[in-house]
Amino acid sequence: HGLAPLSTDYLQPTYDQLRVELYQGSVTQRDARLRRFDLVTSIELIEHLTLTDLECFASVVFGYMSPASVIVSTPNSEFNALLPGLTGFRHSDHKFEWNRSEFRSWALKVCLDYGYEVEFTGVGEAPQDQQESIGFCSQIGVFHRLQGNDHCNALHGSDVEEVFSYTLVYSVNYPSLHDNNTLRRVLVSEVLHWAEHLKNRWMEEKTGRTNDVLPHGQTEQGASEELLSESRTPTCR
Numbered sequence: 272h273g274l275a276p277l278s279t280d281y282l283q284p285t286y287d288q289l290r291v292e293l294y295q296g297s298v299t300q301r302d303a304r305l306r307r308f309d310l311v312t313s314i315e316l317i318e319h320l321t322l323t324d325l326e327c328f329a330s331v332v333f334g335y336m337s338p339a340s341v342i343v344s345t346p347n348s349e350f351n352a353l354l355p356g357l358t359g360f361r362h363s364d365h366k367f368e369w370n371r372s373e374f375r376s377w378a379l380k381v382c383l384d385y386g387y388e389v390e391f392t393g394v395g396e397a398p399q400d401q402q403e404s405i406g407f408c409s410q411i412g413v414f415h416r417l418q419g420n421d422h423c424n425a426l427h428g429s430d431v432e433e434v435f436s437y438t439l440v441y442s443v444n445y446p447s448l449h450d451n452n453t454l455r456r457v458l459v460s461e462v463l464h465w466a467e468h469l470k471n472r473w474m475e476e477k478t479g480r481t482n483d484v485l486p487h488g489q490t491e492q493g494a495s496e497e498l499l500s501e502s503r504t505p506t507c508r
Contacts, residue, residue: 276445284446284453291445296437299327301335303434311338315409318345318365333385333414341387341414343378344394347371350408353397371406378412386420389413 274291296302298316311332320328332341348368351357360368369377371391378389393407448454 274441275443281446284448284450284457286448288447288449289445291441291443292439293441294437295440299324299331300436301331301434302437304437305336308336308338309340311336311341313341313343315344315346317343318360318362318368321366329381329384333381333387337385337416337420339416342411343414344409344411345369345374347374347393347406347408347410349405350395350397353401353405353408369410371410374410374412378414382414386417387414388417389415 274293294302294304298313298320313328313332317325317328332338346361346365346368348370351361351368354361375391378391381387382389389412391410391412393410395408396402397405397407444450446453448457
């Protein structure tokens with residue numbers, strides 16, 4: 272439900288169209304709807320995969336989905352020495368935890384196999400005097416697909432559109448001025464707002480006072496009707 276539009280999205284819809292879809296599936300399975308996105312993130316995920324599934328992960332994400340960019344983060348085992356009381360892996364479900372050299376070797380092989388380049392960074396700095404020797408708590412690889420790389424299409428041909436293994440869990444269209452109902456509602460709201468604004472300004476000019484300062488016992492509606500009856504110009508109310 273956190274993907275749903277906020278009330279402000281309905282009050283001020285944008286011109287651009289936005290549709291959010293949430294799917295559930297396995298990163299080792301292909302789905303044609305997930306191909307050629309701008310960005311795929313894999314945050315603290317790969318260490319939960321067996322080495323066999325990790326090969327499938329690389330094939331599916333980099334080879335089949337082939338997004339423009341991929342961000343992969345995973346624990347840096349060299350940092351574990353700084354975590355008090357830690358023995359073994361950081362989580363019982365972890366199948367491995369790589370040091371920086373192991374992660375770098377895997378990332379560079381992915382680049383070679385699927386036509387990407389990678390830059391390395393991380394999150395969670397070690398003490399300043401140990402940053403160089405230990406590195407980040409979690410290491411991150413930011414992959415960018417090389418220009419002109421058609422590796423994905425060459426591998427999978429025209430049958431890719433037939434693969435639909437993920438389940439659609441939730442979808443929502445955000446309010447947009449491309450939608451005629453939304454556009455009509457916004458236009459009517461704007462017209463009424465400016466009509467009220469013009470009416471108030473005209474009343475101020477006629478009476479020399481603002482709407483909230485009226486003679487005792489006279490309501491704003493009564494004053495408005497009295498002034499409108501004096502006007503010879505058609506007025507939008």
